[in-house]
Amino acid sequence: MPFGIPLGERLPEHDEHALETHHNATVANMLPACGALFGATVILFVLWDYWIAPGRVALTAPVRIALVLLGSVGYRQHRLRWSAVQRAGFVYATHASAMIVAASLLPNGILLGLAGIAASVFLVPLVALTGAAFVRILLVPSLLLLVLGAASLSPYGLINSALLYGFAVALAAAIMVVVGAFRRQAFRSEQRLLHNARHDSLTGAANRGYLAELGQRAVALARRHTHPLAVAMIDIDHFKRVNDLYGHATGDNVLRHLVKTCMGSLREADLLGRFGGEEFVCIMPETGAEEAMACAERMRRSVETQRVDSGKGTLSFTISIGVAVLHPSMGDWESLLRDADDALYLAKGSGRNRSILSAASAHGAAAS
Numbered sequence: 171m172p173f174g175i176p177l178g179e180r181l182p183e184h185d186e187h188a189l190e191t192h193h194n195a196t197v198a199n200m201l202p203a204c205g206a207l208f209g210a211t212v213i214l215f216v217l218w219d220y221w222i223a224p225g226r227v228a229l230t231a232p233v234r235i236a237l238v239l240l241g242s243v244g245y246r247q248h249r250l251r252w253s254a255v256q257r258a259g260f261v262y263a264t265h266a267s268a269m270i271v272a273a274s275l276l277p278n279g280i281l282l283g284l285a286g287i288a289a290s291v292f293l294v295p296l297v298a299l300t301g302a303a304f305v306r307i308l309l310v311p312s313l314l315l316l317v318l319g320a321a322s323l324s325p326y327g328l329i330n331s332a333l334l335y336g337f338a339v340a341l342a343a344a345i346m347v348v349v350g351a352f353r354r355q356a357f358r359s360e361q362r363l364l365h366n367a368r369h370d371s372l373t374g375a376a377n378r379g380y381l382a383e384l385g386q387r388a389v390a391l392a393r394r395h396t397h398p399l400a401v402a403m404i405d406i407d408h409f410k411r412v413n414d415l416y417g418h419a420t421g422d423n424v425l426r427h428l429v430k431t432c433m434g435s436l437r438e439a440d441l442l443g444r445f446g447g448e449e450f451v452c453i454m455p456e457t458g459a460e461e462a463m464a465c466a467e468r469m470r471r472s473v474e475t476q477r478v479d480s481g482k483g484t485l486s487f488t489i490s491i492g493v494a495v496l497h498p499s500m501g502d503w504e505s506l507l508r509d510a511d512d513a514l515y516l517a518k519g520s521g522r523n524r525s526i527l528s529a530a531s532a533h534g535a536a537a538s
């Protein structure tokens with residue numbers, strides 16, 4: 171198969187939406203340049219009108235200018251509640267309509283201008299990602315061409331124009347389908363690369379870099395909206411012994427089990443990342459000290475009940491957890507982590523297999 175994504179196939183809804191958002195941003199960047207280019211072509215078209223029929227310019231120029239001015243509404247980002255793709259489609263439709271209406275006012279204009287009208291159709295696959303968008307953009311110009319062609323051309327001229335225009339539309343549609351498959355494939359590859367760059371390949375948890383990015387964002391959001399935020403630092407107890415007794419492959423399996431078990435105890439908005447080695451960090455937005463401790467205990471108890479196959483029988487393992495919550499006197503993400511790490515150190519020192527809330531967080535919780 172020449173394409174990873176078969177021709178015409180859509181991505182899952184969420185990815186399709188993300189691709190549309192990405193495509194919209196690209197089209198939004200492209201639009202101002204297109205505005206300058208399209209504006210300049212109007213002058214060329216008026217000169218063309220003059221060359222074909224000097225006496226009709228007084229008629230064609232106002233039509234071109236009026237439709238192009240109408241289309242220019244599409245360049246203004248906040249004027250319409252439309253996406254960039256919809257705005258670009260509107261701009262195209264008004265410019266193409268201007269070409270068709272002005273041509274119909276010239277003797278034999280539609281036949282003479284048909285090459286330009288048909289060529290402009292190939293701009294549509296740059297904008298439309300879906301068949302529905304393609305049809306919406308081309309609907310008005312195509313109907314205009316048919317109606318004005320019927321009014322101003324001989325039956326032979328009309329059939330000839332309709333066939334040529336239809337051929338251009340069919341080719342443009344085929345281009346859109348092929349380009350769409352490439353775009354979707356590129357999007358999927360980019361997503362896969364991004365996921366690999368952000369996640370730990372062994373456990374699938376966020377890696378340290380991505381964890382820091384998410385943590386900093388969570389702290390900024392919590393500060394901005396004065397919402398609670400909690401962090402749990404999780405460390406496997408005596409993990410070195412697991413490696414020494416059962417081998418690294420079993421150790422790796424334990425790490426995977428830990429992530430799977432913790433994920434099962436967290437809410438959808440919570441995030442789990444690998445801080446390094448057998449140490450993990452869980453970010454819990456909108457969570458106060460009490461709730462965070464309950465969640466930490468839930469994770470600790472589920473891990474305790476896990477059994478991992480080692481090849482030499484099953485083994486169980488435990489975790490220690492240090493919990494901290496964001497409070498006003500705290501600096502940044504790093505200091506929140508330090509707080510959780512201090513609590514983890516206490517949990518390790520006081521016998522392991524337990525969750526401890528940091529002293530600063532406990533004071534904050536008592537004061538509030």
Ligand SMILES: Nc1nc2c(ncn2[C@@H]2O[C@H](COP(=O)(O)OP(=O)(O)OP(=O)(O)O)[C@@H](O)[C@H]2O)c(=O)[nH]1
Nearest residue numbers: 405406407408409410411413418419421422447448
């Ligand atoms: N299998 C495996 N082991 C790892 C990985 N990353 C780190 N380790 C091991 O994790 C162990 C961590 O040991 P320590 O830091 O002494 O901690 P511990 O034995 O868990 O002791 P406490 O934390 O004090 O309970 C080391 O033996 C590392 O080699 C990994 O990706 N896979």
